[in-house]
Amino acid sequence: MDKPKAPFPPYPAYKPSGVPWLGDIPAHWEVTPLFALMKERDERNQGNREQNVLSLSHGRIVRRDVKSNYGLLPASFETYQIVYQGDLVLRLTDLQNDQKSLRVGLVEEKGIITSAYVALIPKIDSRYAYYLLHSYDIQKVFYNFGAGVRQTMKFEDLKRFPILNPPLPEQRAIARFLDRETGRIDALIARKQRLIELLREKRAALITRAVTRGLNPDAPLKDSGVPWLGKIPRHWEVRKNKAIFFEVVEHSESGSEELLTVSHITGVTPRSQKQDVTMFMAESLVGYKVCQPGDLVINTMWAWMGALGITPILGIVSPSYNVYRGRKSVEVELHYLDYLYRTPPYVAEMNRFSKGVWRSRLRLYPDEFFQMSTPLPPLPEQRAIADYLDRKTGRIDALIQKIEASIETWKEYRTALITAAVTGKIDVREKKLSPRRKGRKGKGGMQVAGMQGAGEKRHHQEDLPLATCKPVWRSWRLCEIHYEDCSCLI
16 A cells, blocks of 8 residues: 655754754744743632633543532632633643643633643734644653652743744644644544444444354244343253352462453453553552452452453452352353353343442442343353354454554654644645645655645545445445545455
């Protein structure tokens, strides 16, 4: 597949900025301290005169639903500060512990926001200012500003922060360019994310159908006697979980066994394989529950989300989890049960049997789990179902991974594009751009393999049937549309 490139030219001349993370900048740009281009917004919500509560979420200023009572709420919103459209909001708290959150947002409407955040009134183009500070944010500049990492930064700490100050027409041109290009990229990412949602829905439906109806669509059916299960193949049986499992309570004496985690997404996996895990770690693992390969482990606190699975190796889990072992008197393929117990209908049944006042506080205890029912085909059929699902879900999972990798690539490109534009590494003034033109890369500039920066060229219209790409396909089809290439995935 050809790899289109993004032909964004550099500026004609550059000069040193004197700022390490900015490098060289266009010769006619200036570096100006923040206090000369922005001032602090400091207007308290006295008398609760403003009721529109805002929040900084994933780099966006959004309305907050205070009626849901989600998260911590103050006794009075009089301590909040009023912000206006075009203001910038920076969350510069907890800098030592949280280096992942996006900390800069642009206010789109009048409202109030916590006074723990720094609110700025830009004297320059507000959207350019937002993109510039957002670029600083994703480069993690705030974490190393001044004399080392600080837990919290206030406006006083930002006053001499270096701000790139191109002429106002260029600020507006850069903002328009980034609005247009990031909008296209965001729309593309949204389509890919929707595609992943559809794939996961298909995966869940495929599993549910196989573990509750089998692989033979013509098999005679009978009433299972279980409301959520409905009809099942006539030769299947239904057993109470108490007849299939017994609880195991065996505590580790050394805590040296492999620590396992239990997730609704990945089932039971070694914690050492988890990336970016921020969960609390006990000082000692002595007393954790031991589980053998083939044991069923249920995260008691998150069973309502489907956090359970079959243990692949010898290990230990939290003492608050429940460990179950299969009875020798019942023939079961544990891999089949692993698929069954994590299906949406079975998870819903776990919700029904769980105890607790609020959904987030539901607990599935052994007595309730043992009352639940499990459909059991003959052992060879259980194995056939598990093998079938391994093949089918493996293909879907591989496709999801490919799309997720594509999304990450586009996110990286988006980040690089913003940084290059606001720091003057590329010249995006309208008179320089030719959206459909491809050119050679000059000195400097920006090329990104596999992506075109301005404009979209598609091999077909998005609203055409997916089969138009490759009509010879006979299975379900999925089409992933790039800026300038069409990769049809199956």
